[in-house]
Structures are given as C-alpha cells and as structure tokens.
Amino acid sequence: MFRLLFLLFLIVPAIEIALFIQIGGVIGVFPTLFLILVTAVLGVVLLRLQGLITLVRVQESLNRGEIPAIELVEGMLLVVSGAFLLTPGFFTDTVGFAVLMPAVRRSAALWLLSHVNIMTFGGGGPPGGSTVHTDSQGHHTIEGEFQRKD
Numbered sequence: 823m824f825r826l827l828f829l830l831f832l833i834v835p836a837i838e839i840a841l842f843i844q845i846g847g848v849i850g851v852f853p854t855l856f857l858i859l860v861t862a863v864l865g866v867v868l869l870r871l872q873g874l875i876t877l878v879r880v881q882e883s884l885n886r887g888e889i890p891a892i893e894l895v896e897g898m899l900l901v902v903s904g905a906f907l908l909t910p911g912f913f914t915d916t917v918g919f920a921v922l923m924p925a926v927r928r929s930a931a932l933w934l935l936s937h938v939n940i941m942t943f944g945g946g947g948p949p950g951g952s953t954v955h956t957d958s959q960g961h962h963t964i965e966g967e968f969q970r971k972d
Contacts, residue, residue, distance in 0.1 A: 838911035845912060861915045865907030868922050873900050895931040903927075 846854040876896050883890035899921050906918030920926050 834911075834913065837913045841912045858910050858912075858915075861912075861919075862908060862910070865915065865918055865922070866904070868919075869900060869904045869907060872922055872924070872927075873897070876900060891935060892928070892931050895934050896927050899927050899930055899934075 842854065845857075849857075876893055880890040880893040880897070883893055903918045903921035906914040906921070921930065
C-alpha cells in the first residue's frame, strides 16, 4: 500500500506538470490558469449537486429499511472526487469529473463493494446476543443490551 501511494505521489505530479507545459504551450499561460480555475469552480458546483442527490438516496434507502451501502460508498467517492477537483491540474480534474458521472461512480462503488471484506460480529449478528424481530408489517425491532461508558 505504501509503495502504491509513493508511486502516485510521484507519477501524478509528473503527469500534471507535463500537461501544464503542453497545454500552456498551445493556449498560453493565462488561458491555462483561467481553465484551471473554471474547472475547480464548476467541479465544486457539480460536486455539491451530486452530493445532495446521493444524500437524498441514502435517506430514501434508510426510510425503506435498507442498508445504503452503495450510496455510502458513492459518498466516499464524491469526497475523493472533490479532492481531485480542488487539486490544480488537468489529469486530476479529468478523474474528478469522471467520478461525478453517476454511471461511473455507481460502477466504481459496486466494484469496491465486491472487493471489500465485510466484518460481522460473532455469529453474523450484532454483539451482545441481540435479536431482530419483524412484525407483520415488516418493521424491525432490535432487542439487546447496552452499556454507557463515559
């Protein structure tokens, strides 16, 4: 993991510098700087919109009694996308804008969920031997014990 991060911290800035030189040579310094600022502002606006949409989907999942796993992973991906969009550069902006696209973000979230180990407590249920009861209308009641530690 450390090696991968080390390589990313070397490779990404090198790619960004090369792109700055190439694009700046074609369109000039000030248009390049203007383009970087415009993509950052546009990215923040789109990030906010997609974040609100994802938050609404999380709330809808919770209201249906479902675990919003995909939506939570998409929220994490939006945080990463926001960091990429606020980092000056064309490569990071491209990655950030790609993650803002719902289809790309959903595919990435599904891939991450299929490659992550999910830990459960004990025999697959919550700790302390609590049980879940479902009534005739499908509502869940969780019984268990808790202890407050201040």
